Every structure is written in C-alpha cells, then in structure tokens.
Amino acid sequence: MLGGCVWQEWSLWLLWREEVGELEVVKSSDQYIHARIGSRTEVINLIVVYAAPSPNRRSGLWAALEDVIRDVVGPVFVGGDFNTIMRLDERSGGNGRLSEDSLTFGDWINNMSLIDMSFNGNQFTWKRGKTENNFVAKRLDRVLCCAQARLKWQEAKVSHLPFLASDHAPLYLQFTPEVKGNAYRRPFRFEAAWLQHIEFQELIGASWNRDIDTREALTKLEVTLRKWNKEVFGNVQRRKEELVMEIKEIQEKIEHELSDELLVKEWSFLRSLR
Template sequence: MGFGGNKFTWKRRRVVNTFVAKRLDRVLCCAHARLKWQEAKVTHLPFLSSDHAPLYVQLSPMVGGNPKRRLFCFEAAWLSHEGFKELLLSSWKKNITTPAALKQLQKTLRRWNREVFGDVQNRKEKLVNEIKLIQDELEQK
C-alpha cells in the first residue's frame, strides 16, 4: 500500500557504530480491499516508547466537521488541574433540574478547557509533530 512518514519502522541502538534500522512492519491488502478503499493511506508514526514505529491506517480521508457539533467528552486529565474541583463546585447550579445543570456545566467546561486548561489534543499533536521533525532530521544524518 505504500506509506508516508519515516522510512524505517524498527530501530535498534542509539550509538552510530551499532545502529540498525529496518522497515519491518508493513500493511498488506488484497486487490478487492484496495478497490474498496482507494484513498486509503498508511503513515509511519514517530517512535515514542518502543523500538517499533506505530502504523496508522486511514481508510478514508478526514472529513472536516463543525467543531461545535462535536460530542462533549470528559477529559480525565482535567482531574490533575488544581482548579478543577473548585470550578465544578462553583459552576454547579442547585436551583435547576439536573439535565439543565449538566448542560450549563458542559458549556462552562468547554470554555474552561479552551481558555484555562488548554486543548490537550492540540498540545499532544504539536508535541508528536515536534518529535517527528526531530526524528526526521536524525534520519537524514
């Protein structure tokens, strides 16, 4: 299927005279699957905590949507923020129904995530991209 990203999917050693890198991991598909998913692509992701690079198989291109229509998800990382518990206590409205209070809390948490906590997914993607750039530069040497 081809690939994008680093040339190698496996590396051993960090010292120049004992360094070995190979493209061991691959994605194979039959002709029927290739016709069904013609826009499929494989990306070799950056090495993070293993000597193997993870492979990302995307069967169809990402479709941009309205971020305001995205489902609300609780982020476990919020619990580590020192001001989160206080935010919850001050934001919860006791004088309205629970569904209405949850809806109000959802709006508060979305704004707080954007303004105070920061968008974890965007920060994570930035860091992974930085790691990828560094690994690409090292691969060129």
Template sequence: MEVIHLIAVYAAPTVSRRSGLWGQLKRVIENIAEPVLIGGDFNTILRLDERSGGNGRLSPDSLAFGEWINELALVDMGLRGSTFTWRRGKYTRIFVARRLDRVLCSAQTRVRWQEAVVSHLPFSVRPHTNLCAARTERRGNPKRRPFRFEAAWLKHEGFKDLLSASWNREMRTPEALALLKVKLKKWNKEEEVLWYQKSCEKWVVLGDRNTNYYHTSTIVRSKRNKIEMLKDEDGRWIDQSEELEKLAIAYYRRLYSTEDLNMNTEKLPQQGFTAFTRDEKEILNKPFALRIWRLRFDLWVSSRPQDRMVFNLSSTRTRGK
C-alpha cells in the first residue's frame, strides 16, 4: 500500500501568534520518510512578486519562511490560475492581494509525481481562494519535440569535421538544413549510447551520490519552463495541449501579419511647416562635440536559456567637432 503524508496548515494571521510554527513543522517533517505534502494558508509570502504593492522589502517573517523551506529542501508545486490567493478591498486605492496559500512537497514527492499540479480556483465570497492539488497525465507528443542545437556539440572534437562532411553545398539552404538535422539527430543518438555506457561504469563506483538532488532540480526546472495555461482573447483560460498549440500559432500569425496595421498614413501639411524662431536657430547652430563609438559584436547563440546570447564587446572612440 502506497503511503503519502498530508499536512494541512493554517498559520495565525499575526506574526506573534505564529511564532515557533516553522520550528514545530520542521520537527514533524524531518521524521517522515515517505512522500509528504504540506499545504494551506501560511499567512506569509515568499517573494516580492507574491503581493500587490508594498515597500519593496520582505519582512523578517517572510525571510524566516524562506529559510524554513530551504532547510527542509521543500519544493513549491507552483500554481495554475490567479497569482494571488487572498485579496481585500474593491477599489484600487485600498486593494491588497497576496499569495498566502500554497502547496509544498518533499523532493521525493516531486520525483514520484512529476506531473502533479496545483490550481488556484476562482474567488468566491471568501477572501481566500481554494487550492486543488491533482495528478495529471503526461501531455504532449515526444515525437513532435522540436530540434535544438546543443552548445555542448561545439566542444566535441569530431563535431566540426562531421558538420563539414554533412553540409551539402549543392542544395538550397532549407533542404541542406533539413538533411543536416537528420544526420545530427542520428549522431547525437549514437553519442548518447556511448556516454550511457560510460556512465554505467561510473555508477558502479559512485552509486547514487547526489543523483536525487540533480534529478529533482531537473524536474523543478522543467516545470518552470512549461506553459500550463494561457488566456485567450475572450478571457478564458486554456489548458488543453491542442488548444494551447492553436492559440500560440494564431497569436504569432497575427503578430507577423498586416491584419491589424493601419495603412492610412498621415499626410504632410499642404501649408508647409512652422518656421523656426530666431532663438531656436541660434540654439541649433551652436557648436557641439561629436563622439563616435565603433562597436564590434561577436554573437554566439546557445540552446541553453542561461546562455541564450553571449556578447563579446569591444569598442574604440574617436572625437571630433
């Protein structure tokens, strides 16, 4: 029988009354070996973007809350729906909103249920929204995964030779790229098999040292990079993969089309332009110093988000009148 521990939290609304809560929860969670979920109203935020307004700094209680999460290596399961889970005030000048409710889990829980999501249900008469944590099936077709150039290939000693040998100069660029993509996929697959064999040898020596940490980090990062929902033009939230694809395609087709462009340009005035005054002419005719910067950019594009663009910038300056 599979066991999962569920801890429901309702923290007191004042800092003094919830003093010591994080320490008590820590002692409980540390003694749990099975998967665990901790969810509810924590009555504090974790980041500045989890509130509307404010003075731009986190309170000591929020900092202690973040330290408690880090000490237990808990994972925020994210959200679907509204950013905030609590609100007060109907008018803009008195409106306040916070993300006080959330669901956390242990690393092994996130590894065990990678596709689990937490939805923020619509607000009702209560100032708090309800949370719904549910498991979902893995969506998407892995065969439709787009081809990506891997930056690590550039460091492979045989990659440049493979690239030169595989590029067909007699073909048009689109056809040559399509053929190159097929060859790179095949070559990459062979390299993966080779490195898998090498990793098996290291596994015998190193065992599962740090494997759980890196596995969990990868899962959390993939969840952050995934688009779960989008809002269409009618204000409806779309979460079905097929509808999300159609919505994204329609958006970019419209973005790069002339559908919404106003082709009527303003005509030049027939009576001519307003003449400059004497003072304006004197200002325009004043001598000025001209600084010319010559910039050289070396652009390298990587497939990794953190290395999306790297610029090597060098500059020289000349001065003149």
C-alpha cells in the first residue's frame, strides 16, 4: 500500500515508507494530494482524495482534480474517500434515486475516462448504525485509474479490508500478486508488541546471561525469544488473527442478512479486539 490519508479539521496527510522509492508532492489542497512516486524511468502519479463530507464543501473538487489529471505524464491512480456514490446498488437503504452530486461524480469519471478498479471484499466501505432500523452503508471509497495504468498493471487489485477501528473500511491497492517467502528464513526482528506482554520483562531478566560475551548472549537470547514468541506470544497473535477473521465473516453476513443479532455480535467482537 503506497499511502493513506486522514481527514481531521480539514487536514489531509499522506504517509509512505521509504522503501517505496522517491516521492515528490506535486500539488495539494485540503481535499487531495498529488504525489509523483518513482524515478525518471518509471513514475506513478498517485492522487489521494478525502472529499469534504457535504456537497457544498466539495464543490469545485472535481474540476480541480480534472486540471491535475490532464497535466500529469504517466500512469495515474486516484483513490480515497470521495464521499459520494455512483449507482443505487452502492448503498444500503435510501430513497431510491441518485442525488445530483452522485450524478455529477459519475459524469466526472466518464469525462476523465477513468476506470473503476473494482474490488475484493465487502461491498460497502462506510457504515453507520448499530441496529437494523438505523443501519446505513455506502461505497464511498474507491480507486480509479487511467487506461495506461490498467494496461500496465493488469493484475493489480483493490481489496476492501474489514471494518476494525473506523466507520470506513481501509482500501488496499496491490500492484502485483503477493509472493510469500519462507518463514524459516526470515531474519530475527524484535517486535515492539512484545513489550506489552505481562511476562516479557521477567523473561528478559531471566534469560540474559551477564557472564558471557555480549554477542553470544544475544544469540542465546534470540533462541529464547523465538521459542517464546511461537509458544506464548504467538498464541495472542493467532487469537487476534482468528478474531479478525470472525469479524470479517460477520461483516460479510451483515451485507446479505442484516439483523440486530449480527450487529450486536460484531460490536462485541470489535470491543474484544481493542
């Protein structure tokens, strides 16, 4: 995932990892950031969007993005929270017709010849309500791209990840299929999460040998930590992963058979995760 954005009091942030490559912020506003990623030989134009929550506040955004996209050279990806939908099936509930703002958004996508990259996972990316009577869900977040980008990365896909800590589901853009390495060949790394475990400080105190060379002591400590991580801490990690999978399954059921019982169960699991 190349980046993410956060809306807080009209502030927009773009975060990235250094290993992604060179990143230059070309242009930004309170509703989008245009960044150029890569080198001279291969460049990706990434535009992250967090449209204002009301149509009045985001008026002019589509025209501003149109100017940005027409000026770029190379493949373009535009993604984020557009705070509006394109079609009636992109929401649960409603009055049965699209708003003027939704129609304008759809026209903008067509006029710019952008391609909706579709998605894997849950249909909706935003939801609100804890009971069946007041539950509302919409697909407010998406990733669009130009034809050049779609042709170049034909295996690229977008995944809607589970709702865990927000009313929006994270979007994950993956350019190439994931290649899993051999777990036994991974280098040893200290995990910051270990510090939160109630037994960790005691384990370090009991395992560190002050009577031998530091390098040798570190090597022996690595063996101990690997074993402890697998047999003790790993159980916590596995339970967390299992809990996330249970939440994902419940959220999938909610999309197809909404009920107060499922909403209560989801909320209970989310509280356990925290």
